[in-house]
Amino acid sequence: MRIGELSRRTGVPVPTIKYYVREGLLPPGELTSPNQASYGEAHERRLRLVRALLEVGGLSVAAIGEVLAAIDDKERPVHKVLGAAAHRLVPEYGDGGGEDSAGAVDAEKVLARERVERLIEARGWRIAPGSKAVEALVSALASLARVGHGGFVDLLDDYAAAAERVARADLDYTARRVAREDLVEAVVVGTVLGDAVFAALRRMAQVDASARTFVQEEASGPGPS
């Protein structure tokens, strides 16, 4: 198809498509004449993937370029690609301050790290201590401690059990894929969009739990509160 048809099918403006091609997010079309290119279904699928990572995943164009390069590098073993993708897909959080001008030891971070190491051992998780996901967790817990919510660590076991359930479902889903590219793409899509899905479901479940607990006056409602 021509670029205009690709634009019509995906809702992405032609100048935006050309920008993605220049940035390497989308392979160029096949030239059918000196200034006419033809695009196929692979382009349409890749274009929709780029849009989803941008709009729902909130990834930057640069981050998407790195993730797509990992998907397209056929030489790498699947586990290595998944590791690289997971590494790139960890959001870049700050650690909420703690830069003490006196250079004192960051006590919250030390405690958070010990707690996370105990969690990994208790769960038997095979994960390198320096991995980005571990660091992101340590930073988030240290931030919670600094705002007076150090007690949040008591929820870690419930959170970890829930995370295991979600990760098992994720893996069952990706294991249905046979082709290597499909498999890796499923992991990337599932990881990025899965965060959005889970965050929305957590809010919905919170609203429900809060309604059952705090809305006493609705005793005649449908729920068991």
Added chain:
Amino acid sequence: MRIGELSRRTGVPVPTIKYYVREGLLPPGELTSPNQASYGEAHERRLRLVRALLEVGGLSVAAIGEVLAAIDDKERPVHKVLGAAAHRLVPEYGDGGGEDSAGAVDAEKVLARERVERLIEARGWRIAPGSKAVEALVSALASLARVGHGGFVDLLDDYAAAAERVARADLDYTARRVAREDLVEAVVVGTVLGDAVFAALRRMAQVDASARTFVQEEASGPGPS
């Protein structure tokens, strides 16, 4: 304490603190002389909260202002404040395209909405159909369908069960708070930073699940793979 001491304790530069006061994120200090203000522990705590929401939660200054206003509005019943906070704390996702120039019906979104309504009914969740969390979920699922991952809806029951477990833990945590302000702040902090905690744990659990499945050569490793 003076503003310099507040800055030293929190690691936030003095000009940044003044900016937060101007933007209404932090109440002004108590004037002790025409150009000298005194800050207390409530200021320090609020300042750490602002930094955590900014750096770990990734919220904008405007969004933080709205959330803090909800916390500080003593007139509202707790459930209403929690609802308002949850509403503001839903990330603003696009819906990944689908703006068909021909104005055709967005089939993916219609299907996603039906699936979400079935989920809410099956779970017995008390949540309004038009709530922002529901819309965010519908958009994320429609995006997944558009990139060829409509089958992701099969994971919804596992995701929802995990979300319920996390939400129950969240509520148990907040229910320990007695003072109204503490309660609402705990919900805000837990919601925003809890997303970061869960996303990190999900990555860690994925790395573990992937290692067990794909790394056959490490048969002598510590795990049961």
